[in-house]
Amino acid sequence: MKFSEVIGQENAKSRIIRMIDNDEIPHALLIHGEPGIPKLALARAMAQYIHCENRQNGDSCGHCPSCMQHRSLNHADTYYSFPIVKKSGKSEENANSDDYSGEWKEFISENPIVENYEKWLAVLKNENAQPVIYKGESVNIIHKMSLSTLSTKYKVLIMWLPEKMNATCANRLLKLIEEPSNDSIFILVSDNCNAILPTIYSRTQRIELKRLPVDVIAEYLKEKYNLDGQEALAVAATADGNIIQAENNLAYNSESKDFFKEFVSLMRLAYSRDLKSLREWSERIFAYKREKIRRFLKYAARMVRENYIYNIKAPELNYLTQEEEAFSVKFAPFINEGNVIKMLEELTKAEIDIAGNANGKIVLFDLAIKITIFIKR
Numbered sequence: 611m612k613f614s615e616v617i618g619q620e621n622a623k624s625r626i627i628r629m630i631d632n633d634e635i636p637h638a639l640l641i642h643g644e645p646g647i648p649k650l651a652l653a654r655a656m657a658q659y660i661h662c663e664n665r666q667n668g669d670s671c672g673h674c675p676s677c678m679q680h681r682s683l684n685h686a687d688t689y690y691s692f693p694i695v696k697k698s699g700k701s702e703e704n705a706n707s708d709d710y711s712g713e714w715k716e717f718i719s720e721n722p723i724v725e726n727y728e729k730w731l732a733v734l735k736n737e738n739a740q741p742v743i744y745k746g747e748s749v750n751i752i753h754k755m756s757l758s759t760l761s762t763k764y765k766v767l768i769m770w771l772p773e774k775m776n777a778t779c780a781n782r783l784l785k786l787i788e789e790p791s792n793d794s795i796f797i798l799v800s801d802n803c804n805a806i807l808p809t810i811y812s813r814t815q816r817i818e819l820k821r822l823p824v825d826v827i828a829e830y831l832k833e834k835y836n837l838d839g840q841e842a843l844a845v846a847a848t849a850d851g852n853i854i855q856a857e858n859n860l861a862y863n864s865e866s867k868d869f870f871k872e873f874v875s876l877m878r879l880a881y882s883r884d885l886k887s888l889r890e891w892s893e894r895i896f897a898y899k900r901e902k903i904r905r906f907l908k909y910a911a912r913m914v915r916e917n918y919i920y921n922i923k924a925p926e927l928n929y930l931t932q933e934e935e936a937f938s939v940k941f942a943p944f945i946n947e948g949n950v951i952k953m954l955e956e957l958t959k960a961e962i963d964i965a966g967n968a969n970g971k972i973v974l975f976d977l978a979i980k981i982t983i984f985i986k987r
């Protein structure tokens with residue numbers, strides 16, 4: 611992984627590159643940020659840069675023997691540590707990441723850009739178990755970090771999700787982190803740094819990664835999924851700066867098309883005061899499962915918001931797909947200062963009611979009737 615392959619995070623990248631170039635690498639660095647913000651890739655790029663034999667313009671070369679080993683996750687002086695579920699026959703004393711080295715390599719090669727804990731749980735094939743970094747891992751790490759480096763100046767340990775270390779493991783590693791040997795570097799990569807043992811946390815230097823900007827996520831989606839620019843922006847806009855969320859949104863794309871159809875239908879029927887069809891509409895939506903109804907109501911709220919923005923002519927703030935925009939050309943004037951707040955309130959209220967087990971059919975039909983009042987002819 612080269613820095614240039616890591617999405618966004620330019621500030622963090624330059625900070626890390628500076629540390630390495632000046633040979634001021636902290637012995638324990640914590641890279642943290644919310645889930646869905648790529649962090650592991652940055653840790654990998656950092657390790658690869660540390661070891662690269664031919665650094666160029668603030669990045670690793672990508673093809674020296676060391677970079678090649680990094681690419682295949684086989685670098686001799688780089689260890690990976692991550693939460694696992696004990697395999698049968700293993701005890702807490704000897705369960706460690708090596709038990710899953712094959713699965714790990716596959717997981718990383720399939721998800722090089724962003725680490726996704728849910729997907730890792732699926733790899734571990736034990737959805738009810740809580741993966742842990744066991745005592746056995748600390749034994750393994752202490753052993754590996756005591757070996758002399760094979761070909762490079764630094765041994766690097768990349769630990770994914772240090773918050774999953776159990777207390778025994780964390781306490782045993784504490785000494786190593788407190789009094790590291792000169793040639794070892796710990797890079798901890800955390801989704802939730804508040805859950806890390808405070809004694810470990812306080813001994814790290816920290817870099818917090820921020821949510822990604824919409825255009826950066828859109829660019830990624832465009833490349834990876836071959837979307838057109840407008841569609842990529844529309845998906846990215848609802849992702850909260852989170853790549854995993856963006857990809858989930860994309861999976862819901864066909865659902866969104868259905869939601870769009872039903873939103874249009876609701877607005878048209880409300881405009882023509884067609885109560886009979888509105889009742890049918892509410893029954894059709896009610897046939898969705900509860901979570902899907904909630905997603906629909908969120909989608910409808912977004913459409914109301916977007917159409918208001920469209921109406922006040924702030925296109926730079928607009929995130930609509932082509933199909934949605936074609937509808938908004940005529941529809942947007944109906945969403946204005948007089949009704950936008952009320953409509954958003956009613957959609958939110960309906961969503962809360964549905965979540966709280968209210969009678970969904972009544973909630974949806976009520977909502978439809980209120981919308982006939984808000985949409986003035």
Ligand SMILES: [Zn+2]
Nearest residue numbers: 662671674677
């Ligand atoms: Zn290289």
